[in-house]
Amino acid sequence: MAFNTIVETLPAMGRFSLRCKRENTVAMSKALGFELPSTISELVRSGNVTALKLGPDEWMLTCPMDERAKIKEPLAAVYADAVHSLTEVSSREVSIRVSGPEAEELLSTSCPRNLRELTVGCGVRTVFDSVQVILTREEQNQFRLDVWRSFVPHVMGLLSVATKEFECGL
Amino acid sequence: MLLIHCPYCKEKLPELEFEYAGQAHIARPLNPAEQSDAEWRDYLFIRSNVRGDHAEQWRHTHGCGRYFNALRNTVSDKFIATYEIEQPRPTGSEEGEKSNEQLES
Amino acid sequence: MTAKDIRLAVREGMLSIEHVKRFTTNGMATDQGKMSNMNGLKIAADELGRPAPKVGLTTFRPPYTPTTFGTFAGYHKDELFEVTRKTKIDSWAEENGAVFEPVSLWRRAWYYPKAGEDIHAAVARECRETRASVGMFDASTLGKIEVVGPDAAEFMNRMYTNPWSKLAPGRCRYGLLLGEDGFIRDDGVIGRISQDRFHVTTTTGGAARVLTMMEHFLQTEWPDLDVWLTSTTEQWSTIALNGPNARKVLEPFVKGTDLSTEAFPHMALRECTVGGFEARLFRVSFTGELGFEVNVPSEHGRALWEMLYQEGKKYDMCVYGTETMHVLRAEKGYIIVGQDTDGTVTPADAGLTWAIGKKKPDFVGKRSLTRPDMLLSNRKQLVGLLTEDPSVVLEEGAQIVESGDTSIPAKMLGHVTSSYWSESLGRSIAMALIEGGFERDGKSIDVPMPGQTHRATVTGTVFYDPDGERINL
Known part of the structure; x- marks a missing residue:
């Protein structure tokens, strides 16, 4: 799939x-x-x-x-x-861009907010699993996560595992 | 997932974004040096233990970051009201005993 | 658990089904009540002489349907079980053979063993080389908070025990943070960058807690103050250089400030560039040797580390980890909050009343320092211990009893908080919290251990360079 x-x-x-x-x-x-x-x-x-x-x-x-x-x-x-x-705080954070038609669904695997309600051009501080992030919806199918530097591997790991699940059709 | 209304963001958001922060409406004495040992002890440690509506502070930590007040029922865990930090407790709701339904005969 | 047990519970006065459950444990086994609740209810109701619906069932708690642990774990397995935070310098440490230890959510280089070294040999060498010449340490995990605004000094005065108004821009000071209950919560060096800007450091594990505590006071008690707090822990990588040759290693890379001791005294700080990177340079020491801490934007941490490492080769510089850091600071009697303190230790207990601003009318915790229990002379006080047998390294956490007390149980007077082999002194050292510790100076106590009781003499906490001369090189 x-x-x-x-x-x-x-x-x-x-x-x-x-x-x-x-x-x-x-x-x-x-x-x-x-x-x-x-x-x-x-x-x-x-x-x-x-x-x-x-x-x-x-x-x-x-x-x-x-x-x-x-x-x-x-x-x-x-x-x-x-x-x-x-x-x-330029060095404090790293930005991760997540884009594609299923970007919202992918982010929902670890973000408890109802992302349908996050409209284009809006951004909020929220939580991604246990990690505090700033989540912005840049375009309908494009999001940006701003994550403190040392938490980036954990966030990328979560996105990677969830991506594999989607690819398996789960 | 429990949804809590943040009075600053003006939205109901998931409980994972929030942290509990203790009983509300306990102002730090303006002049601690003038407090007797008993008064200071009460300020530090004595808290209500109500079975009913409890006025307490919460923080929207993973959100706007603001502290706010809430009125929550300690039996049902229902949030009755949330209000900005400097606001007084809303009237019309009193602390009091709420009987345990199971013990009614 | 049988039907007979339920009837006995009722006869013993357990009239509520919740009490019957807790008295008998009915419903608490692997079936979680799925098979036993209804049966237990009927038996209890019969014994009570009341209809079952009136007796009722116990409160159901989730999950109602049997659920696997895997469902609860979700993605939290293997590397994702818990966040592991690493600094920008961590990868260099890994490539260079560091052994790591967890500190809060971070992984930190614990020691750097050379071929054939165990932890004791590695730490002894790192200590020796640092005091003899120079050692480099990754301090990036320490919490940092930027406190900014016209009321910054006023806010700092209210939060910390120290006075801050007269701390000039370009100077820093060791700050002590108490809870409102008067007990030590955190500590760290605090620098004044400018009139309205402070660079506050906290312990690694305390960073989030301290910022939350500050925000709580600011937002709910002092909203009128014009000051704002920003977490900058991950904005800066921090490299510490300690040892008589620390300045020599650092100097070639510093532009924009003179590093001589006249221009840059102990506890000064300067904004400058180091290795071509924008930097905040502090002259501070957690080892008692000449020391500097360089803060650069975090992504440059490793690049600067590698530059300094190369230069350090001229001086046989070693790199050291958290174990050596712990030993060197203990030799100078510097406390570690959470190790030498346990949430019940006051500034007086820890010998830190010098850090309290005597003229300040109030600060968080001040009122509690005069509560009756806080003034008792037999409080547990932080002292040093030197074992009679200098080769014996006491176990941290070991209990302390009166010298010669072999009764069982013996009265426990306190415990060993920090204990190490000191390469600098050629013997063991320890710190301990002991009832009436200060009065026991020069006297003996016993530390019972499995197999043998060790005798030790109570001393002050500064074991090495007591006059503090080495820091002023």
Whole structure:
């Protein structure tokens, strides 16, 4: 039985955890040059930079590795007037892309959420077996898992075993 | 799988994303130095052990990461309400004994 | 379990079917009640003189249908049974013959045996070579938390026992974390990167627990503080270099800061580049030798390790694992939380009152330190032990009794928490928690072991270089 789901790790990217109080969100958006998403799970894209709202005062920003200054510099410049926490976590995580018509079903083997409800352009922090991940639906049949580096072998192992089951028609 | 409503994400999500965090509405004394030994002991260790609706903290650890309050019945394990961390316990529900159905004759 | 037993249970006053079950164990065997529940119910109901539906059955618990262990295990078998976390340097360790041990979910290099060496020989050599010249250690598993915001110092003041307001950017300090009950929970070196940014380290096993505890206080007690916490454990690979030649090995790779002892004193930290990688460089030591810890973005850990390893050949540098790390720190009396502490040890018990900010009005656990039991003089206190026979290495966990007490049972005064062969001293050393330990300084105690009782003298916990001169090279 054909099972055409591709699992691949992506190259390194710049990643930042951004935290600030509600009243400073406007200043953050202004400094970055685009409006930060205001609903949890909403992902906003502006050129090469993405921002995903994970919690009431928390965003995960990404950009190409060689463009990290685009995020660091403007935010540092407004710190005195709009205090916030910007912490680089580029090396902390590795992204795994899972794509194909059965990608959602494959991910469901270890993710307890109802993935049908995760619409395109949304991302959430959730759990994959016992591993905390950020799961984003990039396209209808394309997902990205952001996993802390040392947990990647376990996640890849789970995806590999589940893939074999699908290939056997289980 | 038990589904818990996170008041921040505004969604019912699987219990595996959450962690229990103890009895709710126990504020840390503003001036611990002024507490007597008995008062401080009570703050540290004395907790309700209600058979009924229990106000408790939970954390949406593998989610938005926020702590919130919940009213959960300790007999049925049913979540009656969840509410943001600084909100007071919802009225209309009181702690109290709920009789064990099996002992009714 | 027979019908007669059920009738006896009822006669003994077990009127509820739940009590009958627990008194007789009816329903608890391999049938899990599938065959025995109805029969037991009818017999109990007859004896009680009540209709069976009124007596009722015991609470059913899942699974109702027999289920295989394999169903519960799911994917959790073989390599996937549990997560095994490895650092970026782990692969080098594996290729170079390391023996590993599990620490929390991590696997860590325990020792690096050369041909013909057992653990004792390997550890003795690693200790010797580190103190004589230099040793390198993978410290990447230690927890790291970035604490950022204008209220960062205030938050640190409230959480840890130490004062942080006057710690200047570019300096670091050993931090002690208590529970609200006053007992030691965790410790680690904490650096101030800038006015509003702290790099907090925790024990390997405590990383998640400490961050959760911090978030709990921040979100539920102090939401008004402008400070935010981010886990950075896996953002950085951390390499420790310890020994009189540590600076010589490191220097060729460092750009952006002067490593001399005048420019970079003990407990300083600098942002710079090391080996071409962005780095946070700490001058710290868990061995009592001149020491540095280099943090680089985690994916570069192995590359930097290999550069330093090559350079280290000029100085006969060894690589060492967690066992040697444990021995070297014990020689200097540094505690390991969870080994020398067990959740009931206060700063005073462990000789760490120097880490408490005396002028701080409050911090987590402070109020508990003056609870009546916490002030008793016969509390278990952390002391050193030197066995009368220097070749005897006491067993960790061994109980301690009064010298000459051979009664059975003897009053147990405490236990051995850490125990090693010390290559530096040429004899064994140990640490122990003993009732009224501080008052027993210079006196003997006995450690009964199977086959023989060992006598030891109570001492302080610093066995090697008591004046701390070697750290200031």
